[in-house]
Amino acid sequence: MKILVVDDSVFSQKTTIKILKTIYPDAEYVTANDGIEGIKAFEAIQPNLVFMDLLMPNMNGQDTIVHIISNYPDAKIIVLSADVQSTVREEVLSAGALQFINKPINSDKLKEIELLMER
Amino acid sequence: MLTATQEDIMKELYNVFVGEAANLLSEILQKRIYLSVPEVKLLSLNGLNVIEQANLDPILNGTILSTSLKFGNIFSGSAEFVFPTEQIKYVTALCLGEEYTLEVQESSFDDEDFDVVKEIGNIILNSIMGGMGNILEMKLEYDVPQVILHGAEEYGKTFFDSNESHLLLLYVNFSIDESKVIGLILIKFTLESVEFLLQKVDEISRGVNE
Numbered sequence: 540m541k542i543l544v545v546d547d548s549v550f551s552q553k554t555t556i557k558i559l560k561t562i563y564p565d566a567e568y569v570t571a572n573d574g575i576e577g578i579k580a581f582e583a584i585q586p587n588l589v590f591m592d593l594l595m596p597n598m599n600g601q602d603t604i605v606h607i608i609s610n611y612p613d614a615k616i617i618v619l620s621a622d623v624q625s626t627v628r629e630e631v632l633s634a635g636a637l638q639f640i641n642k643p644i645n646s647d648k649l650k651e652i653e654l655l656m657e658r
Numbered sequence: 659m660l661t662a663t664q665e666d667i668m669k670e671l672y673n674v675f676v677g678e679a680a681n682l683l684s685e686i687l688q689k690r691i692y693l694s695v696p697e698v699k700l701l702s703l704n705g706l707n708v709i710e711q712a713n714l715d716p717i718l719n720g721t722i723l724s725t726s727l728k729f730g731n732i733f734s735g736s737a738e739f740v741f742p743t744e745q746i747k748y749v750t751a752l753c754l755g756e757e758y759t760l761e762v763q764e765s766s767f768d769d770e771d772f773d774v775v776k777e778i779g780n781i782i783l784n785s786i787m788g789g790m791g792n793i794l795e796m797k798l799e800y801d802v803p804q805v806i807l808h809g810a811e812e813y814g815k816t817f818f819d820s821n822e823s824h825l826l827l828l829y830v831n832f833s834i835d836e837s838k839v840i841g842l843i844l845i846k847f848t849l850e851s852v853e854f855l856l857q858k859v860d861e862i863s864r865g866v867n868e
Contacts, residue, residue, distance in 0.1 A: 547802070548777045550753065550770070554686070594780070596802045621781045623678070623788030626797040642781060643686045 540566040541584050545577035545603065546592040546619070551642065555590055555619060558644050562653055574598025574606075581607055581614070588656065591636070593620040593627070601631055608635035617652060619644060659700045664859050668698045671859075672828055675789035679782040686778070687752045692833045693782075699827040703820055703846065720744075722810050723772075725779025728801040729787055733794060733854055735822050735847040737787050739779040742841075743767075743807070750774045752834065767807070776805040786828075786843065794858055822846035 540563055546552045552570045559566070569584055571577040573595045581589065589607070593600035600618060607614050618631045618639045628639045638655055640648050660668065672695045680693035721743045728736045750771045751758040780803045791798040808816075828843040847855070 548773050548780075550773045550777050594800055594802055621682075621777075621784035621788075622800075623785055624791040624797060626791070627788075630797075641682070643682060645685050 540588070541569065541586040542566045543569050543571065543577065543580055543584065543586040543589045545571045545574065545580075545589065545595070545600065547572050547595040548592070551592065551619075555644055558646075558649060559590075561646075562649055574600060574603030577603050578606055581611070585611075587615065589614065589616040590619045591616050593618060593622055593631070601627075601634060604631060604634045604636050615656075617655075659702065660698075660856075663863050664856060665698060667859050667862055668700075669695060671789070671793065672698055672786065675786045676782070676828075676830060678789065679785035682781050682785065683778065686781070687749075687834060688755075689752060689834050693830060695828050695830055697827075697829045699825075700852070701825045701827060703818060703823055703825050720810055721807065722813060723775055723805065723807050724813065725776055725783065725803050725805050727780070727783040727787060727803045729798040730801075731796060731799050733790075733796060733798060733847075733851045735845060735851055737783045737843065737845045738817075739782050740813075740842040740844065741775060741779070746771050746775055749778065749834070753778075772805050772807075776803055779803060779805065782841075782843070786845075790855075793862075794854065817844070817846075820846055821848075823849040824852045 542559060542563065544552050544555050546555070556568050559568070569580050569586065571580045575598045577591065591600045591604060600620065604616055604618070607616065612635070616636045618636045619642055620627075620639070621642045623641060631639055638651065640651070676693045676695050680691045683693070684691040723741045723743055723746060724738050725741070726736055726738045746767060747762055747765065748758055751762055753774045754770070756762065783803070787798055787800070824847045826845040826847065828845070830841045830843050832841040
């Protein structure tokens with residue numbers, strides 16, 4: 540299993556990977572610091588799951604999701620963001636993200652991800 | 659500038675938003691976090707007098723670290739989380755699960771410290787501004803947050819010399835376990851945005867009294 544974490548905060552990347560390792564210990568984790576790097580990494584490794592921050596320099600998460608989904612409609616992208624606005628949540632879900640999770644990721648939210656992946 | 663009712667409603671709203679931020683921070687730091695907003699003030703930046711500026715102490719002295727989040731749309735301005743530098747190493751150590759040794763205390767700031775403080779500021783400011791966006795029923799567009807280390811005096815000058823007309827000042831009591839850290843959240847708005855916000859607060863007030 541390959542998991543791509545796109546976030547401009549290295550701290551946030553590490554926190555996300557640390558908690559994801561509790562359910563996916565054998566996954567290959569790849570990180571990207573913005574949307575542009577995220578698209579390149581996506582094309583290079585074709586991950587099974589993507590965790591995407593929204594507010595990033597160079598290319599934001601929402602534009603990145605639109606780009607990836609238009610080229611890879613089956614991509615599984617989970618948004619992991621500090622943004623609590625309901626309009627933002629609705630927009631990214633209608634852009635094709637599988638789920639919107641508010642930072643930080645915790646064990647309850649992890650269960651939600653597990654259930655989504657089992658579907 | 660605020661009536662007693664407006665101030666009461668705003669204090670309640672911001673306590674809810676900041677309470678949400680405290681939950682999120684508590685999850686990151688694995689510590690009990692106390693965040694509260696005991697005071698909300700809406701001030702005109704042009705008319706901000708020396709006494710009011712002096713009231714921003716004890717945060718605005720020495721060296722401070724600010725995380726700023728600019729927001730736009732009809733409702734525009736910038737929100738800043740100002741944090742005393744003495745606490746940065748302690749907070750970073752907590753976040754990274756490292757021991758807070760004397761060596762850590764005395765080390766200089768590095769990219770990792772800035773990254774951690776930026777994420778913390780980002781979470782707090784997003785909880786507050788996102789909550790406001792939800793109340794105002796509009797989407798706030800954000801720029802990428804910026805973290806800057808300043809001398810307090812230089813920061814004060816830049817901050818008060820601004821294009822925005824109003825300042826919403828939230829004194830935030832922010833403490834982790836027994837360690838008291840006082841943070842300050844400053845939100846600058848355009849005049850149009852202030853009018854919009856107060857209209858919404860008055861609507862809430864009328865709704866409660868119906």
